[in-house]
Amino acid sequence: MTDLSTLLHRKMPLAAWIIDIEQSSVPWCNEAAEVLLMDSLSDIKSGQRVIGSELKSRLALYLKELEVGKTLPFKWPFVSKDGTHYNVRGSVISLGGARKGLSVEAHPVSAPRISVENSHSSLLSHFTTLSFAVFEQNGIYLEASKCFTEQFGDIEHVRDLFAVAGAANSFISRLAQRESMSQDIRLSTKNGVRWHKIEVSHQLKTNVVYLLTHDIQEERDHEVALYRLNNYDGLTHLPNRNLLYQQLESALVNARKRHRQFGLLYLDLDGFKVINDNFGHRVGDELIQRVAERIKGSIPSGACLYRLGGDEFVVVLENTNEIEELESIARSIMQNASNTYPVAKMEMMITASIGIASYPQHADDVDNLLKNADAAMYRAKSTGHNMYCVYEDHMADNINAHLTLGGGLRKAIEEEQFILHYQPKIRLPDEVVVGAEALIRWVHPELGMISPDQFIPLAEESGLILPLGEWVIRRACRQLQEWREAGLDPIKLSVNLSSRQFMQADLVDMVQRALEETGVDPKYLELELTESMLMADAQQSIEKLHSFRKLGLTLSIDDFGTGYSSLAYLKKFPIQTLKIDRSFIHDLGLDCDNDAIVKATIAMANSLNLKVIAEGVENRSQIDVLNGYDCQEVQGYLFSKPLSSDDFLMYLKAHGVMA
Template identity: 80%
Template sequence: MTDLSKLLQCKMPLAAWVIDVEQSSVPWCNGAAEALLADSLGEIKSGQRMIGEALKERISLYLDGVEEGKSLTFDWPFISKEGIHYSCTGSVISLGQKRKGLSVEAHPVMKPRFSRDDQDVGLLAQFETLSFAIFNKNGVYCDSSECFKTHFGNINNVRDLFAVTDAADSFMSRFTQQESLSQEIMLSTLRGVRWHRIEVSQNKSTQKIYLLTHDIQEDRDHEVALYRLNNYDSLTNLPNRNLLYHQLENALVNASKRQRAFGILYLDLDGFKVINDNFGHRVGDELIQRVAERIKGSIPSGACLYRLGGDEFVVVLENIDSIEDLENIAKNIMQNASNTYPVAKMEMMITASIGIASYPQHANDVDNLLKNADAAMYRAKSTAHNMYFVYENKMADNINAHLTLGGGLRKAIEEEQFVLHYQPKIRLPDESVVGAEALIRWSHPELGMISPDQFIPLAEESGLIIPLGEWVICRACRQLQEWREAGYRPIKLSVNLSSRQFMQADLVDMVQRILEETGVDPKYFELELTESMLMADAQQSIEKLHGFRKLGLTLSIDDFGTGYSSLAYLKKFPIQTLKIDRSFIHDLGLDCDNDAIVKATVAMANSLNLKVIAEGVENRTQVDILNSYKCQEVQGYLFSKPLNSVDFALYMDIHGFYNVSVAVENDSV
């Protein structure tokens, strides 16, 4: 057994010392060690030098389980302040009381230096400005250019270059099987992990490995940026049309092989162009971003969302069991669209029309699948907003008609192919005619009379609703003057405004100009607006409505009960009339819920001093019920369908409107 007292009596020619691991101290060292360790150990406590906690923990890990007299296996390199390298070795000793210590000796060593032969010197000179390094056959570092050192720092082995251990193993394995190697790989540099192109060769005579590296990270970054530019939408970061076609082609191949189905949903936002034109593209872009986020959160994890551009999106779902899988996604999207979007310090609301098509039920190729989903979407848009339709064969014909009408719409405005029809408004209880609603029709030279349901959405989408709406207001005012000049007593004529018209900045000025040009008394002219239109930007709507009231116009909320206005705003809007939607009137007397709604609406309007008009009246039972509820006016097929100007004049003749000099003051009704 080696004893501490015996060790102290020994004269050791090398620097030697003893470490008491448990006490974290150096209880003994010779003169050589005293000089060597002067600046290397910690503070002196109780006359003994102390060792740091890191060294104590490291030694303790190796000391456990090692018998006395045995050497420790770990290597402990040490460099003196003079720059001399030492290799320290330790053996386990007994410090008494069953405590183990460590006897350490420091042996000076010469740092091995690689003797550069003439060939290596020549190569390094040749690659002086490049990142070039030389390694031995085992991958141990030999020498390198300054450019290599600046880029990678100090390394000991070629493996130190690789960011991933598996990549280093793969590299060494491949290189042992071939004399040269070229590849692109990620390496660890002083600037972090970066992409490099490496060229490696081996000199069989010297068994040296020559490595030339070229940093291509910026090239890779440019490639990624270019890929994203070509394949992703910059506004929403969603994949674009290119990646959509790529996925659809792959889905088609996979579905064909496995005899599975897949489908798409084609989405187009309702009335987005109105928002873009009236609030600006910044607001429109922000709304698109919010919509994209909400749609993405509304679809299942296995579905992919793409933006085609503008306000069009496509959802792709592979491996569907039935068309109901796609319909459920559409329903979820529509349900989530009922919440407003916080955009530019406003609460905006926008919905989407959705078309659905699937492979192989509706098409056998990608182009027709998209075209048919698009056709179904147009069907949804022409029917109502926030709806979806599954593709049917007849929809393709509707698309052709849609495109035909769209191409002729501008020409129709220029050639004034449009006419106004007029549906009488009847006062209760005496059932006298007190007004009319002007309704536009398209008298197409080839297709005949075209319903507004077919061309108004086209006019909205194309922006032609602005000149078309101005024509309607102008023509209605002229008609009022023509009836007056023909000797008919004055009646109040109402005109519907579209949402895009209402957002016109100069709408009030335009209406004022037409009234002045035609000489129409404003009290006989009424504008009908929907709840949704007014609530899109309630504060701006209030300002515009007050502008109309200053002109002396009457204002009416059309289709009341189908929108989302609140009573709080209803009190703020300077309106005079509520028009109950025909959907509530249709089952009046048959559906107690509808009865209650209509009765409550009339009572509420009367309490707010608002006139109530019920549209869609078709039978006497409805009239009797509305009369009992104290509804002031009605209109519908029971009294008359919409009539052209000539027939409406005859209608007024029948009801005693001609040559009556006393004007009816409708405002008090």
């Protein structure tokens, strides 16, 4: 039988700690390590502890090469104050993100011999720091060390230690069979139920049982904390990419085995970077939390929500029968996104673009399923905000083009590979050209003319929309200057602002500089803004709009009727023009509802002294209806598509311009 003193020493708690190589610190250690390393660690700020530079350099070399979970191929010696020799062993762990650290333990090589006295009391007196007790074979308590009594109090039977009756019965049954035991189990202490490692040894000569207990609750908590650190998002507490891959691999195995389907939704928030850049990461983090809560409440109980990081989420639904089940979840998420989020004492709005992919229709492995859902999401984002798309084969080509264009966008801005086209604005009823809308085009040296639908979302995501938007404003001002110098009657030129550009802190100053540098009269420059852009932070929008009005600019609400503005705010916004969205003009004269909406909008605008422009006019019947409703201006393919600068000049000469 194992010598008792050897057994006791072997079962003493191992000294364990974690080393953060990058910070040269020991962010956690247990009590045994505190004692063992007391003379080896020096305190620094925040209560962390320093490790030596020589050891740091050696460990760092291995840390770069080894993956998480791997054990170091070497041990380093340590000798305690009492002369005990230890071998320190380490394994690589994750400290969150891409950062790695080491979890180490000190294993004793030799232990001092301890004489075993004939009496239990004499034996127990040698182990004042160990939780050690002696019982009769039937479980009746005999005596215990001071440490044991302090932890468990006065007990009469070994049964009193157990938190669960079933565990107590099993333990007593094994005692009766004289089994030696070593296991982790929960015991009832004076401080509540806690995890312990227990070791049982039988003394055949005296017919007693030795029980050694070691509180491992701290180690268990540490393991749970490490697990959560590696597998859950710290901000939203949602499972992260690691658990997503685990579920998808498991779902794939089950689907193949049972011939079932499963699918996922890939979500990316629209314009989140704008909020982060303009309101700060604290506001952005709070918004992410609110969005996560909203999405979680929008999906069925059988679906799982994951956060991949940043503003990306994934919803997984197993055992689906039809793709319509996934589309239904997407519609539910979009519907709930129409309500504002109370964040930092503001009412904020944000939507998501959603891509849908399903096994086995769209991919037969996890990586391709995620990639294809991602491609569908990009398709939705390029089509419009708060939309979803189901994956189709051609979308994989689109994502490759997306990445290719993204790499060349910054170079294109530096080399000014962009031009402006101009779509005439026509006054009713005399149909004279009185203005134009400036529309950007990318003339790629290899791919030719690229539509804004392809590169504007890229510019928004990358932040390049700011220098690109400034280029558009400056080029529009120069164009007005060129027309004036050419002797043309002055016309008004409108420029669209993106939501991120509108949030730019120095936007007003930048526009003012552009006007001063070109000498353009501000009344001929018009800025077009969308309802959703203005309503993201209505009060701040009002202040910025008044600043523009002080410069003398004209302000217009573009795509009116498609956003979420209210009449109350419409009165507060210092705007001069409403542009009715083309979706209401398309069936004008054919759809009674659209007719009523357009008529009411024009009447309301006239009562507020606002000019109305109808966009997307394509036939004469629409003009007839709009003339009857007293609409002041129109633009659309009936009169002209967007034209290059030279073609626009020819159009002006052909149709005439009035001041």
